[in-house]
Amino acid sequence: MVVSQLRNMIPEPALRRLPWYLACARLRLAKGENSLSSTQIAREVGVEASVVAKDLSYVAVTGRTRVGYDLPALVSHLEEVLQFGQVHRAFLFGVGNLGGALMQDSGLRQFGLDIVAGFDAKYELSGTSINRIPVHHISRFPELQKQMGVKIGVLTVPVGVAQETAEMLVAQGVRAIWNFTPLRIRLPEDVVVQNTSIYAHLALMYNRMQAEAQDGLLGGYGS
């Protein structure tokens, strides 16, 4: 209960780091260890120990001096705070390459996301399924949404219809959009938009690779 109340007070930078600590803690737990110090976490994830301790203080876990955090408790607290243990139902819109791939990825369920149906404008996809998740024609969305009241829409439609699709979802009661399109969609402020532009990350990676290659040619100057 205390954990739940504290949840919204966690600043986003801390929230971004918590999954790293969770991954690290799960690994240690799987190896049969019982406790983990913020110094150990810090070393493994490459964050200052003081930052780790501060971040974990938001999770309402306190480490004991010399002993560190109780590992099973740390893992379960982190999972609770990150809401990975809950089931969040989602509809996916745009069963193309990336959309189909996300439906294939059962790993999402381990992080609390349950894609319960996919929708697409292509009639030939209606009635098919991917990874046992049904695919419907987009025209059936309002009817199914009335029955199911799904709060999360995963947006993997072509960029040209991203804005209008997002608006339609919101009109039907969707409260959060996980936007995989490279477009920045514009929605009312009380709708949550989480942008995950994996293609934009490619541009960052290419650019850093080129910078490293040039540094290499220059004998490391400028790095």
Added chain:
Amino acid sequence: MVVSQLRNMIPEPALRRLPWYLACARLRLAKGENSLSSTQIAREVGVEASVVAKDLSYVAVTGRTRVGYDLPALVSHLEEVLQFGQVHRAFLFGVGNLGGALMQDSGLRQFGLDIVAGFDAKYELSGTSINRIPVHHISRFPELQKQMGVKIGVLTVPVGVAQETAEMLVAQGVRAIWNFTPLRIRLPEDVVVQNTSIYAHLALMYNRMQAEAQDGLLGGYGS
């Protein structure tokens, strides 16, 4: 040539926004338009017009007053700077749910990433293929890497072997790791690590949804 030389001077925050402008510009171009102003881009992507103009100045494109940017030139300059038009060959490691999904995603090729083979420790996957991309046993990686000299490794292995796999890739000449695992891997500074923790984004989305739901109950206070 001027564009190429300028490329590494683009600050990362600008580089993160350029794909949004590209998406916007491609959309307008597809609609048959010929020019686009920074004000229009700003309105569509939700960024200040002065920021858009500044970002685009790095791309060595200058807009003409009242006319805006020449749209075909803007698109091709952005594609060049973001290196989406080049072919970057990559090996993928860990053909599980997410790895298999990424191999399915032909969309990556449109952004310059060509996954030429997948590797996995499971013997039963060797000799199979996904989306016409062959899957090999991980033990064949050094041999194939000698032949192909691939610079990019897409990392989708289980978190427990992420660090050791990344180190092995680097030992064999891989210069950039696109890390999809929730683990922060530690590598020499001259190796590019691009973290794309899509699961961590889920935690952010869940948290914001909860905050919005509470704001709603409180009649909007605190938002």
